[in-house]
Amino acid sequence: MIEATYKRPESLAKREFSYCPGCHHGIIHRLVAETIDELNIREKTLMVAPVGCSVFAYEFFDVDGTVAPHGRAPAVATGMKRSLPDRVVFTYQGDGDLAAIGTAEIIHAANRGEKITTIFVNNAIYGMTGGQMAPTTLLGMKTTTSPYGRKSETEGFPLHVSELLKETAGIIYLERVAVSSPQEVRKAKAAIKKAFTVQLRGLGFAMVEVLSTCPTNWGLSPVESIKWLNENMKKEYPLGVFVDKVGDLK
């Protein structure tokens, strides 16, 4: 009898992901699902999917879920959590969703100390709509709406959401991670687990920003994408803990 050592997490639905090869959404989904399994909260978790590539996320997680209007996931999650304070509520949002159209909702949810968890996936581009410029797009980066490369004179600068949010008093835990190597995946998992634990203990708002690739819209192979992320994204968006008001939660 061979014991299975690597299984699909219970909290992931038995469906195929709709994500492109080399995209990091799949890894991040798995880390969130493993966390929900390990904390044994699948049956009391409500999730809010965004609009964008992860619009189907509410189908990929085997928990009660909905999909919010573009950018509004933190407001939807707020309504859920205020209605059912003993449930676990999380949003899963990309950078087009959270850092552009949804800036008001994320800032105010964080500042209210809303007892929800946000997983923020930043790949510096709009994926679902076909590779347009996002607020997070790097300077010089070519997208379908910055075809000559993003220029600060006309398109402004890459928006650092975690750096912005760390100033809001209601935020308890905030870390930027990546999933480009096995070591980083382990660190990301620990961060995600901590962000959910903060909510379980009723402490306030917690967010994990995860740097992700978009091979399709970056026009790179999956391997080249990881290299590009490591060499460029991490310079603009350095990894690290921005807020930790709880310390070791174990």
Place this chain on the structure above:
Amino acid sequence: MAEKVMVKGNEAMAEAAVRAGCRLYFGYPITPQSEFTEYMARRMPQVNGVFLQSESEVAAVNMVYGAACTGNRVMTSTSSPGFSLMQEGVSYIAGAMLPAVFVNVVRGGPGLGDIQPAQSDYFQATKGGAHGDYHLIVLAPGSIQESVDLMEDAFRMADEYRMPVLILADGMLGQMMEPVEFPEFVKLEGINDHSAWALRGATGRNANKVTSFDIDPVNLEKMNMLIQEIYKRVRVREVRYEAIALEDAEYMLVGYGTMGRILGSVVKLARNKGIKVGLFRPITLWPFPYAELKKAAQGVKTILTVEMSTGQMVEDVRLAVEGSVPVEFYGRTGGMVPTPDEVLAELLKHV
């Protein structure tokens, strides 16, 4: 029988919502409905309810969406520009088949307009203010007492049909004071059991999903047609109107809400002059009482529709009578409220 108390319209509607079992309120201040939000801020903590002032109407409507996903009674209130901001969320709530109650205390528009009573949001309320094939049930009270009485119906309909219900008031109803008798507190047990679909955590069951989204047009059409089936039931069961002095009427006034009430005075003035005038006051603006109005208009020489707008509901009045009776219109806009004498003078032009 409960005692009558003197109360402002906005506060009366808020108290009625609490008595109807609403324990979740999300809102944003805007004149002339701010007393509604302020009342809820005081009242909700007293009944172990939730009051939250959102950062915008956009956030408020999405908080309503989130709370409605859990199947608990939830509402917001706003005024015209605020309801415009909420339209995106209203469309999602309608598409996701969620029960929620809205109050729009209408003010003069378009744009920033003013803060005086108006009825210029009729199109937005009844013809779909946002994208997609959807409707709200729209209730138009003519007095503060009626707005209180309709509140329980609003929550009942939202729960029963799993759709958004709008109480379309105006700045006059929101701001004036009248003696009101409040109903008893509703007992919710067994009324709104939404456990089959609501998001409360998948304990011992498959995960529930609430969405207005389906990437496959075949499925989306099915979803839309399911909603249309519900609308058919609403049209059959929920149409409401008031008919006054129509039995022998030669002329028919049509108006809703505050205007409908003013038209009641016009009927008396005209009858005193020996003119046989009656009033048809739609209470449900959606579903609109088309058949009932057409029947009431039989034998009438002329219909005069009066609105605090440049003419919106009058289109439904014309649709109702299908050319069988001439339909005239009189309206004031921008927050101006027609007086009974003014309407009577207009009516006399058509007699």
